[in-house]
Amino acid sequence: MNATAYYRAALRALAHVEHRLPTGRRFGPEADARWSSFRGDLTTADRIDLLLRDADAQWPAAFGARSVFARTAVAEDEAFGPEWTSLDPVEAEELWREITRAPAPTTIHDALHAIATAWEQPLVAFDVGTLGPADRLVVAGPSAVVATLLAFASGTDLDFTDQVMVIATPPAHRQLATLGSALLNSTKPARVLTAAQVEPMRGARVLVSDDAAPADAAKAKEQA
Known part of the structure; x- marks a missing residue:
């Protein structure tokens, strides 16, 4: 389990949504001052x-x-x-400085690529074709997930969740998909299942990129 990658990806996505609609509660001088006023014995790991x-x-489940981690x-x-173990305080400080010093991703494209980079997950071009509001999709593979999210972000009358x-x-x-709902500003959780959890969705369009895990790809193709 790579907790550091999870935290880095989540914070990069959070930086994007805060850039999109600033609240002053998460990053920046106002948030720092508020944290300093009540932190007490809490650490930066607690803040994160x-x-x-x-x-x-x-953004539920995002x-x-x-x-x-499908817990x-x-x-x-x-x-x-x-049972979750938070970041080591020293590692949390280093990660926080990294996140707050880096420019926030300004587009959903940049945010998705920042999430993938946090996991050292390469992405390749993937064509999802034309999407309409009546389409039902089964998607597997990080490149297919990213391409689908970008298509929904640029489309109209579409609902990813x-x-x-x-x-x-x-x-x-999984994190590319779960954070995708927040990047699209949906307050409904994305439907993200492991290969072992899949329920049949017959008649759906199946989008599988070559970087899908073999079990995920096989289960997705069963839904066609």
């Missing part, structure tokens, strides 16, 4: 977890580790669960 819990409440025993309204089921077992692939 609090930020991601708050974001996961605003920012929490529960969704990324099915954790309650749906809990971002981490009692209603129209798309993502089959993703590796955490890197």
Whole structure:
């Protein structure tokens, strides 16, 4: 389990949504002053977890580790669960400085690529074709997920959380999809299932990129 990659990806996505609609509660001088006034014995690792819990409440199942690592025993309204181990305080400080010093991703394209980079996940071009509001999609593979999200971001009358089921077992692939709902500013969670969790969705359009995990690709192709 690569917790550092998860945190880096989540914070880069959060920087994007804060850039899109600034609140002053998450990053910047105002947020720093508020944190300094009440932090007490809390560490930067605690600050990061609090930020991601708050974001996961605003965009359900988008920012929490529960969704990324398919921790099915954790309650749906809990971002981490009692057994989650937060970042080491020193590592948290280093990551926080990295995130706050870097320019926020300004487009959904940049945000998705920042998430992939956090996981060292290469992406390749993928053509999703023309999408309409009546389409039902089964998507597998990080490149297919990214291309689908970009298509929904530029389309009209499309709803990613209603129209798309993502089959993703590796955490890197899952986080691209779970954060995608927040990047699209949807308050409904994305449907992201591991290969073992998939329920039949017959008649859907199947989009599978070559970088899909073999089990995910096989399960997706069964839905055609």
